[in-house]
Amino acid sequence: MNYGSHYSVMKKDVLDVLERSYSKDKEIIIADLTFGAGGHTKAMAEAFPKSSIYSFDQDPDAISNGNDFLTKVGLKERVSLIDSNFRNFSNVLPEEILFDAVLLDAGVSSHQFDTGERGFSFRFDGPLDMRMNPNEGIPASELLNGMSEEELRSIFMSYGEEKFSRQIAKAIVERRELEPFSTTKQLEDVCFHSYPKKLRHGKIHPATKVFQALRIKVNDELGVLSDVIAQVIPRLKINGQFLIITFHSLEDRIIKHAFKEWDDESFPIEIVTKKPILPSAEEIFENSRSRSAKLRIVRRVKDWPSKNKYPKKE
Ligand SMILES: C[S@@+](CC[C@H](N)C(=O)[O-])C[C@H]1O[C@@H](n2cnc3c(N)ncnc32)[C@H](O)[C@@H]1O
CATH class of the missing domain: 1.10.150.170 (Putative methyltransferase TM0872, insert domain)
Structure with a gap:
C-alpha cells in the first residue's frame, strides 16, 4: 500500500503551545487521537524525547502504515499505536493514566481523500463507501x-x-x-x-x-467529538491541555460549547483560547487545506473539588 504523505496542519502552533508549557526533558504523557500519517505524533515525540505517546486511528491503513513508519523513524518504543475509534478513549486507556497533553486533529487524512476506493472524493470513480x-x-x-x-x-x-x-x-x-x-x-x-x-x-x-x-x-463525526471531550477532560493532569483542531463551523461550534459547559466552579478548567488560534498566512499559502482550520485549547487548572476521582458531567 502506498500511504502517501499528509501535511500536518498547525503543527508549529501545537508545538509552540506544548514547548511553552513543558520542559523538554520532562517525561510527559501525550495522546494523539488522530494519528493519520503520524506527522503530529512524530513532531511531538521529537520535541519531547522522554515522552510516551498513545496514538489512535480507526483506519486499518493508517495503523498498518503507522507500524512501519514508527519502526522507520525509531519511535516504536515510545509510541503505542491504538487501532480504535477515539470514542473508546476511556475504555482503552486504563484510568490510572493521566495526560499532560491530548491532541485531536479532526477529519479525514490525505490518504483517505486521495484513495479512490475509499469513496471520499468525487474526483475518482470509486465505491461510495466513506467509512474511515x-x-x-x-x-x-x-x-x-x-x-x-x-x-x-x-x-x-x-x-x-x-x-x-x-x-x-x-x-x-x-x-x-x-x-x-x-x-x-x-x-x-x-x-x-x-x-x-x-x-x-x-x-x-x-x-x-x-x-x-x-x-x-x-462516520458520526460530530457525535464522536462530543463523546471524546467528556472522556478526555477528566483525564488531564493538573496543567494538562486538550488541543483540538477542527475544519468546519459545525465541529468548531461543538468544541466551543462543550468547553464552555465544562468551565464552571465544580470543574476548574481554563479555556486557554478565548478565540481560536488560526493558521498563519504562510501555512495557508503552503497548504490551502489549512485555511479553514481552528485550534482551541482547554487546560485543567487544579484538583477536581469533587470526591470522585474522575467527575462526570451530567
Ligand atoms: C486529519 S487526519 C490526522 C493527520 C495527523 N494529525 C498527521 O499529522 O498525519 C485524521 C486521521 O484521524 C483518523 N480519525 C478520524 N476520526 C477518528 C476517530 N473517531 N477515531 C479514530 N481515528 C479517527 C482518520 O482515520 C485519519 O487517519
Missing part, C-alpha cells in the same frame, strides 16, 4: 439507498449547509428507483444536474457539500 474504518458502520451507498427524501434533505442541509438540498434529495430518490447508488460518480452526477445550469461551474463543485455531509453522517 471499513470494517464498521454503514457505507454511504447504503445510507443513500435507504434513507427517506426528508432525511437526506435534512442531512445535506444540517451537515453540508447545501442550498439545493431539497432538489438533490428529490433527484436521489428518483434516480435510485432506476438503479441503486453504488459509486461516487453516480452521486456526483445527480448533484451536478440538480444545480441550476448557471451555477454548475462555480468555485465549489455542486457535489462538494453533499459529500462532506454524507461523510460526517457515515
Whole structure:
C-alpha cells in the first residue's frame, strides 16, 4: 500500500503551545487521537524525547502504515499505536493514566481523500463507501439507498449547509428507483444536474457539500467529538491541555460549547483560547487545506473539588 504523505496542519502552533508549557526533558504523557500519517505524533515525540505517546486511528491503513513508519523513524518504543475509534478513549486507556497533553486533529487524512476506493472524493470513480474504518458502520451507498427524501434533505442541509438540498434529495430518490447508488460518480452526477445550469461551474463543485455531509453522517463525526471531550477532560493532569483542531463551523461550534459547559466552579478548567488560534498566512499559502482550520485549547487548572476521582458531567 502506498500511504502517501499528509501535511500536518498547525503543527508549529501545537508545538509552540506544548514547548511553552513543558520542559523538554520532562517525561510527559501525550495522546494523539488522530494519528493519520503520524506527522503530529512524530513532531511531538521529537520535541519531547522522554515522552510516551498513545496514538489512535480507526483506519486499518493508517495503523498498518503507522507500524512501519514508527519502526522507520525509531519511535516504536515510545509510541503505542491504538487501532480504535477515539470514542473508546476511556475504555482503552486504563484510568490510572493521566495526560499532560491530548491532541485531536479532526477529519479525514490525505490518504483517505486521495484513495479512490475509499469513496471520499468525487474526483475518482470509486465505491461510495466513506467509512474511515471499513470494517464498521454503514457505507454511504447504503445510507443513500435507504434513507427517506426528508432525511437526506435534512442531512445535506444540517451537515453540508447545501442550498439545493431539497432538489438533490428529490433527484436521489428518483434516480435510485432506476438503479441503486453504488459509486461516487453516480452521486456526483445527480448533484451536478440538480444545480441550476448557471451555477454548475462555480468555485465549489455542486457535489462538494453533499459529500462532506454524507461523510460526517457515515462516520458520526460530530457525535464522536462530543463523546471524546467528556472522556478526555477528566483525564488531564493538573496543567494538562486538550488541543483540538477542527475544519468546519459545525465541529468548531461543538468544541466551543462543550468547553464552555465544562468551565464552571465544580470543574476548574481554563479555556486557554478565548478565540481560536488560526493558521498563519504562510501555512495557508503552503497548504490551502489549512485555511479553514481552528485550534482551541482547554487546560485543567487544579484538583477536581469533587470526591470522585474522575467527575462526570451530567
Ligand atoms: C486529519 S487526519 C490526522 C493527520 C495527523 N494529525 C498527521 O499529522 O498525519 C485524521 C486521521 O484521524 C483518523 N480519525 C478520524 N476520526 C477518528 C476517530 N473517531 N477515531 C479514530 N481515528 C479517527 C482518520 O482515520 C485519519 O487517519
